[in-house]
Amino acid sequence: MTGRDEMAGDHDSLAGRGPGPGDVDLDRVWLGVAAQVWRRDPGPAERAAARLLRSPGLARALVTTPSLLAGWLIATAVVLLAGLFATLGTGTPYVPLLAPAVAAAGIAYAYGPGIDPAWELSRSMAVSDRIVLLARTLAVFAVNAALGLAAAAAGAAAVPNAAAVTFGWLVPMTAVCALALAAATLAQSASAGVAAGVAGWVIVVLAGQSASGRLTAVITDAGLVLPYLAFAAVCAAIAWAATRVPRGT
Amino acid sequence: MNVEINDLTRRFGRNRAVDGVSLRAGAGVFGLLGPNGAGKTTLLRMMATVIPPSSGTLRLLGRDPGSYGPRREIRRRVGYLPQNLGYYPGFTVAEFVEYFALLKDMPPREVPRAVAAAVEQVGLGGRARSRMRTLSGGMLRRAGIAQAIVNQPEVLLLDEPTAGLDPEQRVSFRALLRDLGERATVIVSTHLVEDVGAACGEVALMDAGKIVFHGTPDELTARGEGTGAAGDAPLERGYSAVLAAARSATAVRS
Numbered sequence: 047m048t049g050r051d052e053m054a055g056d057h058d059s060l061a062g063r064g065p066g067p068g069d070v071d072l073d074r075v076w077l078g079v080a081a082q083v084w085r086r087d088p089g090p091a092e093r094a095a096a097r098l099l100r101s102p103g104l105a106r107a108l109v110t111t112p113s114l115l116a117g118w119l120i121a122t123a124v125v126l127l128a129g130l131f132a133t134l135g136t137g138t139p140y141v142p143l144l145a146p147a148v149a150a151a152g153i154a155y156a157y158g159p160g161i162d163p164a165w166e167l168s169r170s171m172a173v174s175d176r177i178v179l180l181a182r183t184l185a186v187f188a189v190n191a192a193l194g195l196a197a198a199a200a201g202a203a204a205v206p207n208a209a210a211v212t213f214g215w216l217v218p219m220t221a222v223c224a225l226a227l228a229a230a231t232l233a234q235s236a237s238a239g240v241a242a243g244v245a246g247w248v249i250v251v252l253a254g255q256s257a258s259g260r261l262t263a264v265i266t267d268a269g270l271v272l273p274y275l276a277f278a279a280v281c282a283a284i285a286w287a288a289t290r291v292p293r294g295t
Numbered sequence: 296m297n298v299e300i301n302d303l304t305r306r307f308g309r310n311r312a313v314d315g316v317s318l319r320a321g322a323g324v325f326g327l328l329g330p331n332g333a334g335k336t337t338l339l340r341m342m343a344t345v346i347p348p349s350s351g352t353l354r355l356l357g358r359d360p361g362s363y364g365p366r367r368e369i370r371r372r373v374g375y376l377p378q379n380l381g382y383y384p385g386f387t388v389a390e391f392v393e394y395f396a397l398l399k400d401m402p403p404r405e406v407p408r409a410v411a412a413a414v415e416q417v418g419l420g421g422r423a424r425s426r427m428r429t430l431s432g433g434m435l436r437r438a439g440i441a442q443a444i445v446n447q448p449e450v451l452l453l454d455e456p457t458a459g460l461d462p463e464q465r466v467s468f469r470a471l472l473r474d475l476g477e478r479a480t481v482i483v484s485t486h487l488v489e490d491v492g493a494a495c496g497e498v499a500l501m502d503a504g505k506i507v508f509h510g511t512p513d514e515l516t517a518r519g520e521g522t523g524a525a526g527d528a529p530l531e532r533g534y535s536a537v538l539a540a541a542r543s544a545t546a547v548r549s
Contacts, residue, residue, distance in 0.1 A: 077415065081407035084389035084414070084423045103397035110383060110394070163381035164395075167442070170343040170377075171398035172370040174363075 103173040104181055111182045112161055113152035114189060122148055122190065126197040133201035141201050142215035142265050143251060145194030147244045149219050150226035152190050154239025156182040161236045176289045179231070187223055191216060207266060214265040221274040222247045224281035231288040296321050297450050297480040298342065303351035305337050312337040314504035315351070324476035326495035326512075327484040328534060334504040335484040336378050339454050342482065343375040355450060371400050374448035378455050378484075380439040384428035388419050388438050391427055395442040413445040416471065418464070432459035440468075444475065451481045457490055469494040492516075492530040500537055507541035 088096065088105070096105035112118065125148055129140040157179045159165045169175050198215070202208040225246045230239025254264035264270065298320040305313040313334045327335045340346045341353060344360045356372055358365035382391055389410055396406045414423050417437040422430065430438065436459045443451060457465045472494045475481050485491065491498050492512050500508035500515070508515060512530060519532030524539060526532035 077408055077411045080411035080415065080420065080423065084387075084411060085407040086387075086390050086393060101400075102403045103400060106394055106397050163383055166345060166377045166379065166381060167375065167395065168398065169345045170370060170373070170375045171395065172367050172400040173398045174367070 099181060101173060103171070104177060107168075107173065107178045108181050108185055110162075111156050111185065113155040113186050114182075118152065118155070119189070119193075122152065122193055126193055130197045130201045134204045137204050137206075139198070139201065139205040139211045139262055139265075141194065141197045142211055143261065145190065145198065145215055146219035146222040147247045149187065149190035149194065150222045150243025150247065151240045152186045153183055153223045154226040154230040154236045154243060156186050158230055158236055158239075159234050179289060183223075183227060187220075191219065194219070207262070210266040211262055214262075217271050217274045218247070218250070218265055221278040221281070222250075224278040224285070228281040228284040228288070231285045297356055298482070299352075299354040300342075301352045303338070303341065303353055304349050305334075305341060305346065306349045311504050313341070313348075316501075316504075316506055318499060318506070318509075320480050320482060320497070322476065322478060322480055323496045324472050324481045324483060324494050326491035326498040327482060327501060328486065328488065328491055328498055329501035330486060330538070333501040335501055336454055337504075338501070339375075339452050339482065339484050340377075342450070343373065343377075343452050344370060345375075345377075367400075369450075371446065372449045374443035374446060374451040376439045376443040376453045376456055378458075380435060382427045382435065382438070384426065386427050387424050388427065388430070388434075388441070389414060389423045391438055392441045392445050396445045399446045401446055409445050409447075410441075413441040416444065417441045418467065433461060433464060436460060437464070447479075449479050451475060451479055452484075453481065454484045455486075456483060457485065457487060465490070466493075488526075488531045488534050489528065492528070500534065502538055502541050503545070505541075508537045 088102075089109070092105050092109045095108050096102045099105055099108070108114070125144060126141060129144040132138070132140040155161055157165075157175070162168060165175075168178065194215070195212070198212045202212045205211050222243050226239040226243030229242030230236050233239070250264050251261065254267070255261050257263065258267075260266075296319045298318065300316060300318040303313055303316045304311060316334075316338060327338065329335050337346070341348050342355065344355075344366055347361070353360060355369045358369055360366040360369050383394075386394065392410045392413055393406055396409055397403070401409060411423075414420055417440050419434060419437050419441060422434060427435065427438065436456065440453070440456060443453065457468060460468060469490065472481055472483065476494075476496070483490065483495065495512060498508075498510065498512055498515055499506050508518070515533040515537065516529045517533065518540075519526065519529060519534070519536040522532065522536040524532045524536035526535050
């Protein structure tokens with residue numbers, strides 16, 4: 047038996063096909079046919095990502111992100127729609143308060159053990175898992191920002207200080223997402239990332255309300271932008287350190 | 296030498312999973328034998344660059360995987376089948392193999408043909424378009440082997456590759472191993488002694504993180520002759536005799 051043969055399986059063996067009439071090498075012909083029949087044509091999103099990232103492997107890793115799959119995106123849209131209807135009904139801007147927590151959950155569920163079924167295998171691949179994590183994180187952030195902005199803009203007419211409320215949550219969202227990412231990578235657990243992100247955001251919102259009397263203080267106070275960004279930078283550095291390939295302990 | 300390991304140690308807390316292992320391996324099939332918990336999987340994970348060593352040196356394909364550039368080059372040229380193969384349930388077999396071919400940085404134009412060849416080599420041609428979730432345990436193992444060989448690796452690391460394969464598939468797989476070993480370094484971790492006897496030209500036996508025997512299967516067999524060691528086959532008796540000797544030596548020292 048040679049490498050051109052195959053393990054006993056449920057398909058005619060390559061050796062069984064053998065050389066055909068004349069000089070036709072049926073093995074080569076069959077492989078050519080199989081290659082065309084079995085190949086997966088990438089969708090438009092994957093093709094665009096491959097061009098942008100200059101790596102078909104990274105693009106494929108991106109479109110398999112758990113928190114970018116249809117089910118997750120639908121769930122995200124449903125939560126934001128519920129927030130939108132609550133905003134329109136009450137005048138309280140629920141979308142900007144919900145969106146950072148929803149995005150943090152998406153970030154935590156973008157990559158990691160228990161989330162990616164083939165995580166162990168992925169860590170032995172030439173396309174670095176750190177790069178996969180970075181690409182997925184940025185993509186999840188961008189998609190959540192876009193969905194959140196659309197929902198916040200749709201509810202803007204119902205809330206006071208519309209401009210600040212509609213865009214003001216993007217910076218806190220960056221900090222909350224960075225916190226979720228740092229916790230998820232440090233603990234190697236998506237659940238830990240979600241818990242840290244959501245709990246962190248709830249604490250900040252409640253603390254802001256008790257300090258100022260306004261639920262939206264944490265997204266409209268311009269003085270908080272720098273602390274948010276500094277916190278996000280620290281969390282990003284923690285995530286970067288947690289995903290390096292260290293010497294063993 | 297494709298694999299050069301010198302005094303390699305990996306600790307998890309206070310536990311030394313791999314303890315001062317030294318090995319060199321060129322082309323051929325190299326068997327890593329040992330009981331559960333001996334450190335085989337940890338050693339293989341270090342060779343697959345999934346986890347770094349705590350101390351010692353590891354060189355693969357003449358490169359040090361400790362830095363990014365060489366590690367990436369090594370990963371392009373290594374195939375790895377982990378003990379617990381994770382998979383995306385919605386992927387077809389061909390998509391699964393293609394995914395890892397792309398992550399191995401194979402030129403995209405070469406991928407479809409390489410995928411077809413690898414899937415055929417493991418006998419899954421008839422199931423290439425089946426979803427991974429519909430496969431039996433043995434088929435999943437073969438899909439895992441297909442992704443490991445899709446890039447025609449120069450170093451192939453297989454952790455319990457025959458788990459779940461039926462006897463006919465195991466015989467075919469050993470033949471495939473021998474063929475792959477003619478041009479690559481194939482390191483097979485297993486606790487099935489008969490796999491080693493049938494396919495490997497060289498074998499190392501691990502126990503408690505250390506290599507307690509290194510030689511040919513015939514030399515391992517010879518260690519069991521006349522010892523009265525347990526085992527149904529000569530190689531199994533050699534395995535048992537070496538393990539018993541190593542453990543009694545450890546007990547005397549401690």
